[in-house]
Amino acid sequence: MLLRHTPAEPAIERQALTINPAKTCQPIGAMYAALGLHGCMPHSHGSQGCCSYHRSALTRHYKEPIIAGSSSFTEGSSVFGGQANLLEAITNLFSIYDAEVVAVHTTCLSETIGDDITQIVAKAQDEGRIPKGKYVIKASTPSYVGSHVTGYSNMVKGMIEVFAKSTGKKLDQVNIIPGFVEPSDMAEIKRMANEMGVKTVLFPDTSSVLNSPQSGKYSMYPKGGATVAEVASSGDSSMTLALGPLGAGPGARLLDTQCKVPCQVLDLPLGLRATDIFIDALRKAAGAVVPESIMDERGQVLDFITDMQQYFHGKSAALAGDPDQLVPLAQFLTDIGMQVKYAVTGTPGKKFESKMQAICGPAAKVKEGGQGDLYQLHQWIKQDKVDMIFGGTYCKYIGRDEDIPVIRFGFPIYDRVGHQYFPILGYRGALRLLEKVLTAIQDRQDRDAPEEKFELVM
Amino acid sequence: MAARADILQGRQKSVAVAGDQPLALDCAKPSLAGSVSQRACVFCGSRVVLYPVADALHLVHGPIGCAAYTWDIRGALSSGPQLHRLSFSTDLREQDVVYGGEKKLALALDRLIPQFQPKAAFVYSTCLVGLIGDDLKRLCRQASEKHGIPVVPVESEGFRGTKKDGYKAACEALYSLIGTAEPAPLAPGIPRINILGEFNIAGEAWILQSYYRRMGVEVGAIFTGDGRIDAIQRAQGAQLNVVQCSGSMTHLAQKMKERWGIPYIRVSYFGIEDCAEALYEVARRFEAVPGILERARAVVAQEVAAVLPALEPFRKDLQGRKAALYVGGAFKAFSLIKALRMLGMRTVLAGTQTGGPEDYERLRSICDPGTIIVDDSNPKELSGFLRQTGAELFIGGVKERPLAHKLGIGFCDHNHERKEALAGFEGMVNFAREVHASVMSPVWALRQSEL
Numbered sequence: 009m010l011l012r013h014t015p016a017e018p019a020i021e022r023q024a025l026t027i028n029p030a031k032t033c034q035p036i037g038a039m040y041a042a043l044g045l046h047g048c049m050p051h052s053h054g055s056q057g058c059c060s061y062h063r064s065a066l067t068r069h070y071k072e073p074i075i076a077g078s079s080s081f082t083e084g085s086s087v088f089g090g091q092a093n094l095l096e097a098i099t100n101l102f103s104i105y106d107a108e109v110v111a112v113h114t115t116c117l118s119e120t121i122g123d124d125i126t127q128i129v130a131k132a133q134d135e136g137r138i139p140k141g142k143y144v145i146k147a148s149t150p151s152y153v154g155s156h157v158t159g160y161s162n163m164v165k166g167m168i169e170v171f172a173k174s175t176g177k178k179l180d181q182v183n184i185i186p187g188f189v190e191p192s193d194m195a196e197i198k199r200m201a202n203e204m205g206v207k208t209v210l211f212p213d214t215s216s217v218l219n220s221p222q223s224g225k226y227s228m229y230p231k232g233g234a235t236v237a238e239v240a241s242s243g244d245s246s247m248t249l250a251l252g253p254l255g256a257g258p259g260a261r262l263l264d265t266q267c268k269v270p271c272q273v274l275d276l277p278l279g280l281r282a283t284d285i286f287i288d289a290l291r292k293a294a295g296a297v298v299p300e301s302i303m304d305e306r307g308q309v310l311d312f313i314t315d316m317q318q319y320f321h322g323k324s325a326a327l328a329g330d331p332d333q334l335v336p337l338a339q340f341l342t343d344i345g346m347q348v349k350y351a352v353t354g355t356p357g358k359k360f361e362s363k364m365q366a367i368c369g370p371a372a373k374v375k376e377g378g379q380g381d382l383y384q385l386h387q388w389i390k391q392d393k394v395d396m397i398f399g400g401t402y403c404k405y406i407g408r409d410e411d412i413p414v415i416r417f418g419f420p421i422y423d424r425v426g427h428q429y430f431p432i433l434g435y436r437g438a439l440r441l442l443e444k445v446l447t448a449i450q451d452r453q454d455r456d457a458p459e460e461k462f463e464l465v466m
Numbered sequence: 467m468a469a470r471a472d473i474l475q476g477r478q479k480s481v482a483v484a485g486d487q488p489l490a491l492d493c494a495k496p497s498l499a500g501s502v503s504q505r506a507c508v509f510c511g512s513r514v515v516l517y518p519v520a521d522a523l524h525l526v527h528g529p530i531g532c533a534a535y536t537w538d539i540r541g542a543l544s545s546g547p548q549l550h551r552l553s554f555s556t557d558l559r560e561q562d563v564v565y566g567g568e569k570k571l572a573l574a575l576d577r578l579i580p581q582f583q584p585k586a587a588f589v590y591s592t593c594l595v596g597l598i599g600d601d602l603k604r605l606c607r608q609a610s611e612k613h614g615i616p617v618v619p620v621e622s623e624g625f626r627g628t629k630k631d632g633y634k635a636a637c638e639a640l641y642s643l644i645g646t647a648e649p650a651p652l653a654p655g656i657p658r659i660n661i662l663g664e665f666n667i668a669g670e671a672w673i674l675q676s677y678y679r680r681m682g683v684e685v686g687a688i689f690t691g692d693g694r695i696d697a698i699q700r701a702q703g704a705q706l707n708v709v710q711c712s713g714s715m716t717h718l719a720q721k722m723k724e725r726w727g728i729p730y731i732r733v734s735y736f737g738i739e740d741c742a743e744a745l746y747e748v749a750r751r752f753e754a755v756p757g758i759l760e761r762a763r764a765v766v767a768q769e770v771a772a773v774l775p776a777l778e779p780f781r782k783d784l785q786g787r788k789a790a791l792y793v794g795g796a797f798k799a800f801s802l803i804k805a806l807r808m809l810g811m812r813t814v815l816a817g818t819q820t821g822g823p824e825d826y827e828r829l830r831s832i833c834d835p836g837t838i839i840v841d842d843s844n845p846k847e848l849s850g851f852l853r854q855t856g857a858e859l860f861i862g863g864v865k866e867r868p869l870a871h872k873l874g875i876g877f878c879d880h881n882h883e884r885k886e887a888l889a890g891f892e893g894m895v896n897f898a899r900e901v902h903a904s905v906m907s908p909v910w911a912l913r914q915s916e917l
């Protein structure tokens with residue numbers, strides 16, 4: 009379909025442009041993170057379009073209603089500043105929508121005209137627009153810096169800034185800050201910690217918010233989400249584990265500076281090795297023992313891999329997505345005998361290329377930032393094919409053009425359901441990933457096998 | 467009226483109940499700050515109107531988000547090139563905000579035009595570009611001279627108004643192309659029209675084209691479904707502009723009337739009544755053409771004969787059930803109310819994002835007394851109204867779907883994400899089938915449980 013528009017050569021210089029992006033902008037990440045706080049109303053300080061686009065994108069991805077307010081900038085606010093709009097919005101969001109927390113994030117518009125959100129929020133406080141016991145948190149999320157992952161991380165910092173307090177009394181609990189992952193993954197991290205008997209504070213937590221049950225009622229604030237009290241107590245925790253250097257690292261470091269809670273920044277526990285490292289870190293942080301049940305889960309993953317390694321061996325993959333996910337994914341695929349040939353991320357950051365090449369070998373083609381787009385990925389695949397693609401829904405164009413299976417992975421996923429409910433993190437998540445990879449390989453083998461070689465037992 | 471408590475202060479006047487009194491609905495105003503509005507921005511309006519032009523390069527000059535969120539989200543089908551389904555952005559970064567994005571834009575056009583060989587390029591301005599003050603007009607003119615194709619600036623800075631202003635910016639962009647090529651001479655006895663405000667979602671433009679072909683009417687250009695630059699450039703050669711989705715394209719029709727004297731009519735193709743009336747109206751405009759009225763009647767008769775029996779089983783099940791709708795423009799709401807009535811359904815809630823005072827007055831006049839009428843609503847209000855009215859079907863767009871499903875009622879997408887053609891006579895059957903499938907689905911009964 010898009011075939012005729014993507015030739016294998018020549019490469020188009022990308023200094024000034026991006027074609028078919030493998031990222032989006034900061035504010036949607038901030039909105040997503042804010043939804044992981046119980047009773048929180050995200051608020052977009054900018055034009056109405058931004059807010060509408062983010063809500064629509066998250067709705068398509070989660071099949072859930074997404075709430076968020078907008079400052080509804082007009083030409084006037086763009087000239088005179090958006091203070092009046094934000095003040096009015098704060099009043100309305102508390103009085104009518106009864107939010108516990110309003111999480112304001114900026115946009116390229118409000119950033120560029122120079123609205124000082126700190127000052128506006130202070131003014132709202134002075135004017136009594138913020139009811140007692142309610143809060144406004146904020147994040148600076150200009151769309152022209154970083155990506156959606158940066159926005160997520162900035163809103164996590166916004167939560168810590170306002171809520172995390174050190175009372176001087178240490179609590180026997182470990183903070184876990186997940187990167188930009190699915191509600192199902194957040195729930196899985198909590199389940200594993202629970203299985204180990206470790207008391208944790210996990211935030212943001214979108215489980216039971218963006219995969220909430222059908223109840224016949226519409227609730228603006230579903231029952232999930234980390235509570236303000238929980239996030240406040242994170243300042244007294246013994247330690248913070250940040251899962252994902254880009255999505256979670258900055259928040260964990262802020263908590264260290266602000267409340268002297270030491271932190272350890274890990275990869276997302278995706279695949280066998282990364283999960284081992286997470287479980288080990290959690291064990292050490294809490295002085296816990298790894299229970300047999302967790303070891304059994306690990307053993308099942310290992311069993312799956314060894315039983316089926318002949319199918320995985322030598323198969324190649326192309327990856328598109330966020331650095332926090334792609335690094336451990338590449339490690340996992342390499343560990344099971346596959347070869348990652350190409351990887352792109354739109355999220356800027358020089359470390360990505362060196363990290364990926366250290367895992368996948370120097371021959372792997374890797375690009376980050378505006379040049380790491382899906383058009384580039386498609387061109388590479390045209391030059392030399394792969395057996396499967398990992399990425400969001402937009403990879404399906406490449407999959408169809410080149411007749412390659414696409415394993416839905418990351419954000420956004422507009423055309424499949426499952427990511428809300430089934431994790432890809434932890435050992436259980438590793439099983440799910442393995443099943444997806446194996447099914448892609450075996451479905452293809454069944455489809456393409458000549459009749460005499462069509463196998464029953466695989 | 468109940469549910470008032472759920473309405474934002476300052477929004478009470480944007481909600482009314484149909485009755486004998488004329489409405490004085492607050493509308494066509496910017497949204498209240500802090501309202502969880504379902505509305506979008508100027509850029510969004512321009513993008514949805516121009517997007518279906520399939521052989522143009524659509525370059526979004528701005529940060530990545532504006533391009534990412536509008537990447538192929540609308541099922542506007544093309545019978546040929548698919549260039550509109552790629553996403554091009556200048557991906558503006560911090561240094562561009564400081565030093566300006568002009569160099570980047572010029573360079574992007576220099577790279578993209580030779581590579582993709584588009585018939586024209588649309589360059590969309592975004593909020594950020596409006597602020598940093600890039601001279602889009604000059605850059606587009608220069609690129610046009612350099613590459614020998616029209617490069618059209620679309621002045622769609624998000625903050626410069628509502629989605630409606632975006633439609634207008636898109637109309638201006640299209641207008642700048644019209645008349646830049648010679649139209650083919652008219653064939654004797656075959657009148658030529660343009661179709662405006664039809665985006666070929668799920669192939670709807672093709673259905674309409676087939677009706678007109680059977681009537682002996684030539685369709686010159688379609689704005690913009692399955693659109694081609696060449697046809698747009700020659701669109702001044704038509705004798706009549708037939709405007710659908712009047713909110714988006716009346717501005718263009720008006721300008722074409724002023725400059726080329728092409729008259730226009732406003733029609734709707736949703737529902738049997740409105741679609742038949744649209745074809746008759748076009749025929750009446752060309753009544754000097756021998757046989758055209760008879761041919762229009764023949765098309766309608768043939769189609770209705772096929773459609774009415776097909777609707778019957780659906781109507782039997784849907785008779786007396788209640789429907790709610792919240793759509794972008796008012797014109798669509800009028801047609802939907804009539805179409806629902808044909809299925810025996812009663813509209814209990816009718817709302818739009820962008821309706822004007824006259825629209826709401828007309829809405830009142832065609833709604834049953836007691837129907838709630840609302841401008842620029844939000845999820846909390848909508849869910850309150852849905853529960854209060856006991857609606858069993860909700861018609862809306864992407865953000866409304868999960869709301870209906872959470873409440874456990876049926877849903878029909880009448881917006882970008884519709885999968886079935888809903889225009890024309892056969893569209894009415896698709897509409898009935900979709901509504902029926904959703905309202906009568908066994909899943910709503912699953913909520914009753916012994917637990």
